[in-house]
Amino acid sequence: MLENNKPGWWRRAVAYQIYPRSFQDTTGSGTGDLPGVISRLDYLQKLGIGLIWLSPVFASPQVDNGYDVSDYRAVDPMYGSLEDLERLFAEAKKRGIGIMLDLVLNHSSDKHPWFLQAKQSRDNPYHDYYVWRDGAEGKLPNDMRAAFGGPAWEWVPELGQYYFHQFAPQQPDLNWENPKLRRELYDMILWWMDKGAAGFRLDVIDVIAKEPDRKITGNGPRLDEFLRELSAEAFQKGCVVTVGEAWGADVERAKRYSAPDGSELSMVFQFEQMMLDQTGGEKWDLAPLPFIKMKKSYAHWQQGLHGCGWNSLFLNNHDLPRIVSRWGDDGKYRVQSAKLFATMLHGMQGTPYDHQGEELGMTNIRLPIGDYRDVELLNYYREAIEAGKDEADVIASIYAKGRDNARTPMQWTAGENAGFTTGTPWIKVNPNYKEINAESQVDDEDSVFSYYRCLIALRKELDVLVEGDFTLLEPEHEKLFVYKRAYKNAEVLVVCNFGGEETKWELPAEWKNARTLIANYPGAFPEKLRPWEARMLCREA
Ligand code: GLC
Numbered sequence: 001m002l003e004n005n006k007p008g009w010w011r012r013a014v015a016y017q018i019y020p021r022s023f024q025d026t027t028g029s030g031t032g033d034l035p036g037v038i039s040r041l042d043y044l045q046k047l048g049i050g051l052i053w054l055s056p057v058f059a060s061p062q063v064d065n066g067y068d069v070s071d072y073r074a075v076d077p078m079y080g081s082l083e084d085l086e087r088l089f090a091e092a093k094k095r096g097i098g099i100m101l102d103l104v105l106n107h108s109s110d111k112h113p114w115f116l117q118a119k120q121s122r123d124n125p126y127h128d129y130y131v132w133r134d135g136a137e138g139k140l141p142n143d144m145r146a147a148f149g150g151p152a153w154e155w156v157p158e159l160g161q162y163y164f165h166q167f168a169p170q171q172p173d174l175n176w177e178n179p180k181l182r183r184e185l186y187d188m189i190l191w192w193m194d195k196g197a198a199g200f201r202l203d204v205i206d207v208i209a210k211e212p213d214r215k216i217t218g219n220g221p222r223l224d225e226f227l228r229e230l231s232a233e234a235f236q237k238g239c240v241v242t243v244g245e246a247w248g249a250d251v252e253r254a255k256r257y258s259a260p261d262g263s264e265l266s267m268v269f270q271f272e273q274m275m276l277d278q279t280g281g282e283k284w285d286l287a288p289l290p291f292i293k294m295k296k297s298y299a300h301w302q303q304g305l306h307g308c309g310w311n312s313l314f315l316n317n318h319d320l321p322r323i324v325s326r327w328g329d330d331g332k333y334r335v336q337s338a339k340l341f342a343t344m345l346h347g348m349q350g351t352p353y354d355h356q357g358e359e360l361g362m363t364n365i366r367l368p369i370g371d372y373r374d375v376e377l378l379n380y381y382r383e384a385i386e387a388g389k390d391e392a393d394v395i396a397s398i399y400a401k402g403r404d405n406a407r408t409p410m411q412w413t414a415g416e417n418a419g420f421t422t423g424t425p426w427i428k429v430n431p432n433y434k435e436i437n438a439e440s441q442v443d444d445e446d447s448v449f450s451y452y453r454c455l456i457a458l459r460k461e462l463d464v465l466v467e468g469d470f471t472l473l474e475p476e477h478e479k480l481f482v483y484k485r486a487y488k489n490a491e492v493l494v495v496c497n498f499g500g501e502e503t504k505w506e507l508p509a510e511w512k513n514a515r516t517l518i519a520n521y522p523g524a525f526p527e528k529l530r531p532w533e534a535r536m537l538c539r540e541a
Contacts, residue, residue: 006239007239007262008260009239009241010050010051010098010199010241010266010351011310011351011466012050012459012460012466013049013050013051013098013351014048014049014050014051014346014351014352014353014354014456014459015049015050015051015052015053015100015351015352015353015354016044016047016049016051016052016053016353016354016355016356017052017053017055017316017317017318017353017354017355017356018037018052018053018054018055018356019032019055019318019355019356019406019407020032020033020034020036020037020054020055020057020079021055021065021066021407021426022356022407022408022409022410022420022426022427023036023037023040023356023409023410023420024036024037024039024040024410024412024420025420025421025422025423025425026039027423028421028422028423029078029421029423030421030423030424030425030426031078031079031421031426032079032409032410032420032421033078033079033080033084034057034075034079034080034081034084034085034087034088035080035084037052037054037088038084038087038088038091041091041092041095041097042095043438043442044095044097045095045096045097046442046453047354047359047449047452047453047456048453048456048457048460049097049354049456050096050097050098051097051098051099051100051198051199051241051351052092052097052098052099052100053100053102053201053243053353054088054099054100054101054102055102055318056069056101056102056104056203057075057076057079057080057085057101058070058071058072058073058074058075058076058104059071059074059075059076059077060076060109061109061111061170062076062078063109063168063170063171063375064148064167064168064170064171064375065318065374065407066102067104067167067171067203068104068107068108068109068110068168068170068171069104069108069109069112070108070109070111070112070113071112071113072103072108072185072188073188073191073192085195086195086196089195089196089197089198090196093196093198098198098199098241099196099197099198099199100197100198100199100200100201100241100243101192101197101199101200101201102200102201102203103189103200103201103202103203104203104204105174105185105202105203105205105208106166106173106174106203106204106205106207106208107165107166107167107171107172107173107174108171108172108174109170109171110169110170110171110172111170114126114129114130115129115130115172118130118163119156119158119159121159122159122161128175128178128180128181129174129175129178129180129181130163130164130172130173130174130175131163131164131172131173131174131175131210131212132159132161132162132163132164133153133161133162133164133212133213134160134161134162135153135155135160135161135162136160137155137157138155140153140162141153141162141212141213142212142213142215144164144212144215144217146165146166146167146168146169147166147167147376148167148168148375148376148379149376149379149380149382149383150169150379150383152164152165152166152212153165154169154172164210164212166204166207166210166217168375173210174208176208176209176210176222176226177222182226182229182230182233183233185230185234186230186233186234189230189234189235190234190237193234193237193238193240197240198240198241199240199241199242199243199266200235200240200241200242200243201242201243201244201245202242202243202244202245202265203245204245204247205227205244205245205246205265205268206218206219206223206244206245206246206247206248206249206253206268207220207248208220208223208226209221209222209223209225209226218247218248219248219253224256224264227244227257227264227265228263228264231262231263231264231265232263235262235265236262241266242265242266242267243265243266243267243268243269243312243351244257244265244267244268244269245268245269246268246269246270246271247270247271249268249270249271250270250272251300251301251304251305252304254268254270254301254304254305254309254311255304255305255308255309257309258305258309258310258311259308259309260308260309260310266310267309267310267311267312267350267351268312269312269314269317269353270301270312272297272301273294273297273298274315274320276289276290276293276294276297277289277290277326277327278401283401284380284384284394284397284398284401285397286396286397286400286401289327291478291479291481291498292475292476292477292478295472295475295481296472296475298348298472298483299470299472299475299483302348302349302350302470302483303469303470305349305350306349306469306470310350310351311348311349311350311351312350312351312353313345313346313348313350313351313352313353314345314352314353314355315327315341315345315358316354316355316358316406317353317355317406318355318403318406318407319403319406320355320403320405320406321364321400321401321402321405321406322357322358322362322363322364322405322406323338323341323358324337324338324341324361324362324363325363325364325400325405326364326400327341327498328340328341328532329500329531329532330363330364332500333500333531333532334361334363334436335361335447335448335520336520336521336530336531336532336533336534337532338358338361338448338451339448339451339520339532339534340496340497340498340520340532340533340534342358342359342448342451342452342455342534343455343494343496343518343520343534343535343536344481344494344496344534346455346456346458346459346465347465347483347485347492347494347536348470348483348485349465349466349467349468349469349470349485352459354452355406356410357410357411358452359448359449359452359453360411360436360437360438360441360447360448360449361436361448362408362411362430362436363430363432363436364399364400364405365404365405365408365428365430366399367404367428369381369395369398371427371428372398372402372404372427373404373407373426373427374402374403374404374407376403377398377402377403377404380394380397380398381394381398404427407427408427408428408429408430409421409425409427409429409430410438411429411430411432411433411436411437411438412437412438412439413433413437413438413439414433414434414437414439414440417429418430418433418437419437419439451518451520454518455518458517458518458536462490462492462517462538463487463488463490464485464486464487464488464490464491464492464538465485465492467487468485468486468487468490468491468492469485469486469487470483470484470485471483471484471485471486479497479498479499479501479503480495480496480497480498480503480505480529481494481495481496481498482494482495482496486541489540489541490538490539490540490541491538491539491540491541492517492536492537492538493511493514493535493536493537493538493539494534494535494536495507495529495533495534495535495536495537496533496534497529497530497531497532497533497534498532499531499532500531500532501531502528502529502530502531503528503529504527504528504529505528505529507525510539511525511537511539513539514537514538514539515537515538515539516535516536516537517536517537517538518535518536519533519534519535519536520532520533520534520535521533521535525537
């Protein structure tokens with residue numbers, strides 16, 4: 001069991017993201033809940049994870065599935081009560097698992113009491129908790145756009161002012177320039193630390209230091225200053241792990257965000273690799289994955305942060321399509337490709353994050369447009385159709401990139417609604433649940449689940465996986481992703497054959513007698529790697 005009271009305790013842990021809405025329902029409401037999470041802790045303990053990133057369970061009108069918070073200190077009744085959350089902290093702790101809460105500090109819900117006050121008058125004490133600009137109706141302060149479509153400014157006629165929102169209009173941006181607002185947030189975090197939170201995931205943290213007059217959102221001039229204050233005033237008062245979501249991070253910035261002295265955060269989610277298969281930064285564009293670029297990008301991050309920062313490692317989350325469908329094969333080679341991605345990721349340095357169902361090889365879904373639920377996806381559909389885009393192209397983008405792909409209910413059993421709920425699920429269950437479910441995998445040695453379990457165990461066992469440096473081999477190879485990790489006298493070699501074809505490759509002589517740690521095909525290292533074959537070897541140098 002991991003002891004989560006020593007600095008850096010989380011470096012050996014594997015984290016697991018729970019999207020509570022879709023994890024396990026215990027009331028028949030069709031929506032997952034906290035007692036549901038508690039009921040599945042034994043499953044997670046069996047998997048071997050040390051941390052749970054719990055997507056927001058705070059009181060919320062649910063415009064953006066809880067990323068619009070109306071009370072940072074209350075649990076949404078849909079998920080249960082504060083007592084349920086405290087019970088989750090305690091029950092998880094018994095199993096050596098820490099709970100990371102998901103803090104949405106860039107914006108609140110427009111139903112948050114602060115915002116309701118702020119809207120009352122310009123001299124209300126809460127007015128300055130948000131970002132306002134004078135203007136005239138119909139004459140926006142500038143042409144900035146919101147991430148979920150439409151302008152970033154919303155008119156409040158009573159005040160004759162616009163407020164700024166980077167996401168939906170129901171998610172007004174908080175004004176980090178205001179020290180009183182910052183203090184409120186720190187006190188709230190300390191309150192959760194006192195209740196037993198082991199860590200925090202910080203939603204879109206790199207856009208808090210916005211300066212709309214200069215059209216700055218990400219990486220604002222005061223960002224590091226704000227992060228250092230947040231860390232000193234809140235996180236450093238305990239022994240918590242923190243991960244910031246930072247779409248705009250590059251290696252140099254990430255070194256500061258994840259500096260080993262803990263002056264800012266433990267690590268960040270960066271999205272460089274995840275954005276390679278889109279052109280011009282446009283999420284809905286469908287471009288092929290530039291494989292060689294992807295390998296070099298991983299190498300750049302692995303080497304860039306080695307010894308002076310810390311990576312988070314992930315291929316999935318609640319905002320991204322399922323990796324087997326995205327870069328792998330969710331048909332014939334689903335199992336092999338799911339295991340390949342797991343090998344590639346868990347062999348690197350950093351903290352791996354497994355998004356619920358990834359350990360089963362869950363796939364994307366295709367739904368009629370009326371069955372989708374995500375605000376971003378539905379806004380995109382409306383705007384694209386209005387703009388005259390071809391509907392078939394729009395639907396193809398939604399199938400490939402829509403966030404609901406990762407939000408369908410967890411597939412527990414082959415029974416009704418995949419064992420997720422006895423009611424009507426809030427979003428359709430993926431029809432492949434009869435084939436892909438936890439029940440059929442937990443005790444099957446060859447399952448994707450067992451493979452993840454083995455990888456997670458290896459990370460606890462082998463120092464080289466935690467501490468080792470990273471060398472990219474075969475950088476120009478079009479099919480193989482091969483890398484080496486080294487620490488003291490131990491070396492690990494990871495070999496992944498991307499794609500459904502065989503690839504001939506000669507294992508270097510010094511590896512001929514190496515021990516196989518894990519592989520997704522039985523037997524010895526072959527002359528030709530088979531479709532989606534992945535192997536991890538270990539030797540004493
Ligand atoms: C983050 C969350 C996403 C949410 C957005 C606005 O990107 O992961 O789900 O919609 O922030 O809070």
